[in-house]
Amino acid sequence: MDTKLPPYATFGQRLWFYGFRVICGMIFFFLIAPIVTIIPLSFNAEDFFTFTPGMLALDPEAYSLRHYRAFFGEAGYPLTGLLIGLGIGIAITVALRLFKGSKNYFPIVIFAILGVIVGKLTGLEGEEWMTPMRNSLRIAPVATLLSVSFGTLAAIGLSQSHVPFKGVIMAILISPMIVPLIIS
Template identity: 35%
Template sequence: MSLPSYTGPLGRTWFYGVRGFGLLVLLFLILPVLVVIPLSFNVEPYFSFTSGMLKLDPAAFSNRWYHELLEDPMWLLSFKNSLIIAASSTVIATLLGTLAALGLSRSNLPCKALLMGTLISPMIVPVIISSAGMYFFYSTLGLAHNHLGIILAHAVLGTPFVIITVTATLVSFDHSLTRAASSLGASSSYTFLRITFPLIRPGIISGGLFAMVTSFDEAVVVQFLGGIEQRTIPRQMWSGMREQISPTILAAATLLILGSVMLLVAIEIMRRRALRLRGIKE
């Protein structure tokens, strides 16, 4: 974005000042995350930069912690569990969140604000409180210390993200299209599959990706509901920090950062595609 030719000194100062401040805030937020990446290649078993790393000595860098990560059975089990739990909970959260958002988008829905607040409450209530409640509830159902209980708990935490994302997509949805389809004799299921779903699909996918990220990052629920066989990546990282500090944790964190970046890029692509489908140009 370029400034107009008639912009005065004050306007230019404000323009570059706001952007400079935004850049500083971005660096403040992202640098603590990015510093993990070079530390994961440290040849020494330390959580700090060695003199060789600061001098960019090739001998100070190594992939040894990634090799240990891939050879440790507990880490492999954690990755496997995280993938299974995240994929399963994402499917459940996406289905439930999309159905809830479709219902909440109706103008004649009674107690709409109350229902919306109830459905997104898992985002507001502290996770430690939700985890304790889930533990006592799922224990009575025999769902504690197994994969199904953790999948359902992660689905509960991920559903609000799907609801908010799909609801935001439905706000700008042109309902005259569905009314036109109904007037031409199309059934409700046909109208949803051929008209509504293609238009809100980017929002559904974005919400599903947010739910997946939530599942991958969740550690508190697994502490309450998971056993040794349900150990996920965040719980393995937490256990590693308490029991045996090793840069293998940094290698796992780097892989999680890479995965999160890929998901964020996918979300942005979905957002831009949704805008193009609506004829909106950025």
């Protein structure tokens, strides 16, 4: 894909070309900023993910790998799961490449992550990790099914031209995307 502008591009075309990239970059930053904030918290030496005064002062004693050691060092087989997941992902990617000509490496990443999770779950014991993991695995499919079902019904209903208060209903349905959960 050629991303260069032709020499005869007008001022408006040049403005849109570069402005669009700036807008996309700002949207990407807006979406990735929460993750960038959480990463330093994962190295906290305390029990909870909070910015402590020691972390803000860049004190080396305030940082630790204890949360990573607790998850990857206890029972379970995350490396075995990773290898099995990578194998499945590579096999699917090769099959897609042979039959469809696809150059997508997404299955490798997905199955590697799933392999680590499944490998970890196979050997986990105790309430510290199992209860939250079990709750997440029970709640997530139900929440997904409900949200997809209600979202589809709302989309079908709101696509009709004769819906009264269509603008108000759309505003209510879209408001959770506009106002972050932390603020509300």
